[in-house]
Amino acid sequence: MTDRGWWRVPWHRLPGAVGPGVATGVLLSLWRAAAVFRIAALAFCGYLILRWRDLYAEPAVAFGVGAAMVLVTGAVVLVAWPGRAHRLGFVLADTIACAGLTILTRLAQQPSQYHGSMPTLTSIWAAGPAIEVGLLLGGAAGVLAGLLQLGASVLVREGYDGRTLANGVLLVLVGGVVGYLATAAVRAEQERAEAAAERARLAERDRLTRSIHDGVLQVLGLVHRRGAAAGGEWADLAREAAASEAALRALITSQALAPTPAGQRNVAADLVTLRSARVTVSVPDAPVMLAGQVADEVLAATREAVRNVERHAGAGATAWVFLEDLGDQVAVTVRDDGGGLRPGRLDEAAAEGRVGVAESIRGRVAELGGRVRISSVPGEGTEVDIVVPAGTSRGAAR
Amino acid sequence: MSEEGAGARVMVVDDHPIWRRAVERDLVEAGFEVVACVADGEAAVRLAPATRPDVVLMDLQLPGITGVEATAELVRADPSIRVLMLSSSGEDADVLAAAKAGARGYLVKSAATEELIEAVHRTAAGQAVFSPGLAALVLGEFRRLAAGPADDPARLTERETEVLRLVAKGLTARQVADRLVLSHRTVQNHVQNTLRKLQLHNKVQLTRWAIEQGMAE
Numbered sequence: 308m309t310d311r312g313w314w315r316v317p318w319h320r321l322p323g324a325v326g327p328g329v330a331t332g333v334l335l336s337l338w339r340a341a342a343v344f345r346i347a348a349l350a351f352c353g354y355l356i357l358r359w360r361d362l363y364a365e366p367a368v369a370f371g372v373g374a375a376m377v378l379v380t381g382a383v384v385l386v387a388w389p390g391r392a393h394r395l396g397f398v399l400a401d402t403i404a405c406a407g408l409t410i411l412t413r414l415a416q417q418p419s420q421y422h423g424s425m426p427t428l429t430s431i432w433a434a435g436p437a438i439e440v441g442l443l444l445g446g447a448a449g450v451l452a453g454l455l456q457l458g459a460s461v462l463v464r465e466g467y468d469g470r471t472l473a474n475g476v477l478l479v480l481v482g483g484v485v486g487y488l489a490t491a492a493v494r495a496e497q498e499r500a501e502a503a504a505e506r507a508r509l510a511e512r513d514r515l516t517r518s519i520h521d522g523v524l525q526v527l528g529l530v531h532r533r534g535a536a537a538g539g540e541w542a543d544l545a546r547e548a549a550a551s552e553a554a555l556r557a558l559i560t561s562q563a564l565a566p567t568p569a570g571q572r573n574v575a576a577d578l579v580t581l582r583s584a585r586v587t588v589s590v591p592d593a594p595v596m597l598a599g600q601v602a603d604e605v606l607a608a609t610r611e612a613v614r615n616v617e618r619h620a621g622a623g624a625t626a627w628v629f630l631e632d633l634g635d636q637v638a639v640t641v642r643d644d645g646g647g648l649r650p651g652r653l654d655e656a657a658a659e660g661r662v663g664v665a666e667s668i669r670g671r672v673a674e675l676g677g678r679v680r681i682s683s684v685p686g687e688g689t690e691v692d693i694v695v696p697a698g699t700s701r702g703a704a705r
Numbered sequence: 706m707s708e709e710g711a712g713a714r715v716m717v718v719d720d721h722p723i724w725r726r727a728v729e730r731d732l733v734e735a736g737f738e739v740v741a742c743v744a745d746g747e748a749a750v751r752l753a754p755a756t757r758p759d760v761v762l763m764d765l766q767l768p769g770i771t772g773v774e775a776t777a778e779l780v781r782a783d784p785s786i787r788v789l790m791l792s793s794s795g796e797d798a799d800v801l802a803a804a805k806a807g808a809r810g811y812l813v814k815s816a817a818t819e820e821l822i823e824a825v826h827r828t829a830a831g832q833a834v835f836s837p838g839l840a841a842l843v844l845g846e847f848r849r850l851a852a853g854p855a856d857d858p859a860r861l862t863e864r865e866t867e868v869l870r871l872v873a874k875g876l877t878a879r880q881v882a883d884r885l886v887l888s889h890r891t892v893q894n895h896v897q898n899t900l901r902k903l904q905l906h907n908k909v910q911l912t913r914w915a916i917e918q919g920m921a922e
Contacts, residue, residue, distance in 0.1 A: 520766065520793070524793060525721045525723070525724055525814075526723070528724075528793075528814050528815045529723055529724060529727055531815055531817075532727070532815070532816075532817060532818055532821075533727060533818075535817050535818070536817070536818050549815060552815060553815075556793060587836075587837050587838070587875060589836075589837040589838045589840065589841030589842075589873045590797065590841055590845070591797075591841055591842060591844065591845020591846070591848070591849075592797045592798050592801045592842050592845055592846065593845055593846075593848075593849050625875070626875075627837050627873075627874055627875025629837065629841055629870070629873040629874050629875075630841065631841070631844060631845075631848075631870070631873070632845065632848055633848075634848070634852075640873075640874050642874045642875050642876075644875070690874065
């Protein structure tokens with residue numbers, strides 16, 4: 308059996324389907340259980356054929372069908388046990404073979420037996436393909452496969468009585484239930500594996516963070532401190548070390564960002580990613596929750612203000628970012644110790660078409676229903692105060 | 706630089722040997738008496754009664770008991786001991802916990818040597834050493850408390866809130882004093898009061914909890 312050919316349609320994309328390939332994990336155990344069922348069902352069918360061997364119109368056909376069932380069962384067990392039966396070609400062949408053997412009952416039995424108490428030669432063994440289709444493609448396909456086998460026995464009996472129908476319905480249910488359970492089990496297994504991988508990832512991240520924290524960061528901090536005192540070339544090295552330390556620290560902190568429920572985000576965790584050698588970010592310990600979009604805009608506006616400090620406040624200027632939760636509002640202040648602005652400087656910049664602070668920050672914040680106040684004292688730096696409404700449904704902020 | 710608290714007895718608690726040595730040398734050069742240099746919180750708690758430091762420079766990230774627990778234990782054993790926290794930025798929860806437990810100030814570990822020396826001087830002189838980060842944490846904590854039960858006595862005055870906000874925005878105590886037209890001393894007192902209120906509140910909470918536990922038995 309091969310999985311190449313015209314049937315290589317994307318079955319695995321269908322809802323409830325588990326996809327072709329090699330079965331592993333919980334799916335493999337289910338396939339082995341299906342193989343055991345086939346052996347047990349074969350033993351039952353063999354017993355019936357032997358018991359009624361004198362009653363058949365053509366015992367040779369009955370024995371021939373029995374021998375074919377042994378061969379098919381053997382093939383199923385051999386292929387399914389190592390998990391190689393989980394492919395469309397194999398399951399399709401088994402389905403067709405099984406339906407064909409069921410129909411051959413017509414040649415073996417007397418016409419009176421079609422309508423009587425005698426089951427088809429394949430009887431419960433015919434539930435095998437419905438189970439397999441269920442395993443491979445999910446509940447809906449399992450039901451279809453069950454219906455196909457029911458159709459084969461209806462063909463044999465030229466109609467259906469209560470018993471055929473009852474057996475058929477059971478067959479259909481088996482296909483559906485097995486398919487549903489297989490899909491659910493595989494999904495549960497996947498989720499468990501993903502959860503385990505996530506735990507391992509978090510543990511690894513914590514380990515890395517700890518080791519960076521205890522090692523590299525301490526040394527960089529020390530170089531920064533001692534180098535600055537030594538002066539000259541060493542002071543440059545100290546500045547480099549400080550910048551690396553801040554960048555590494557920001558990286559570690561941003562790694563710790565956790566998703567929060569209901570589309571809200573802790574804007575404090577966003578803002579601390581702006582920390583660097585020249586940018587101090589001070590935030591409360593409790594999370595400051597804002598709707599994701601609002602948090603995006605606040606972060607963007609703050610980043611713009613910080614960048615503006617780096618660009619315009621002069622070399623060596625330091626920026627302080629301060630986030631405060633005011634309950635129904637959230638305030639962010641970006642202050643620098645640079646030269647400050649001449650009065651009207653911002654309006655001039657905007658008039659000259661040089662966006663930046665005025666346009667970008669004011670625009671972003673106004674759209675959130677907030678306000679921006681920019682104040683500056685020449686020689687004492689500039690302060691950008693951003694206040695946005697916190698929104699109505701706030702989570703863990705209080 | 707303030708020369709208050711010169712010659713004070715200092716204990717250094719840091720698990721990083723290079724750091725410990727560097728800080729010790731800086732402190733000795735600045736005229737402090739370094740009475741102990743230890744690598745963990747247990748040793749700090751064990752040696753404090755014998756060495757009687759005025760100031761403990763406490764790294765918050767320690768092996769064994771945490772810097773927060775060590776701070777609480779040191780202050781419990783000797784309420785006059787002045788713990789100056791040293792930590793990396795980004796350990797906000799620890800800084801807040803240590804401040805509640807009785808630490809007198811906080812300095813980021815990347816601070817320059819002069820800043821460190823100055824901070825130890827001020828701590829030894831009984832002043833609170835506030836960074837913008839600590840101011841934001843304390844403001845946030847009082848906001849959290851304000852949302853709690855109404856009979857809670859932990860409230861900041863408007864002036865205290867104003868002072869903390871300016872500190873959080875990066876202004877020095879001197880600049881805060883200028884802007885609010887207050888004396889430097891008054892600003893210092895306001896800052897110290899906020900920390901004292903927080904610690905008092907914490908103590909009241911702990912006592913209340915202990916009483917409730919006792920009554921439940």
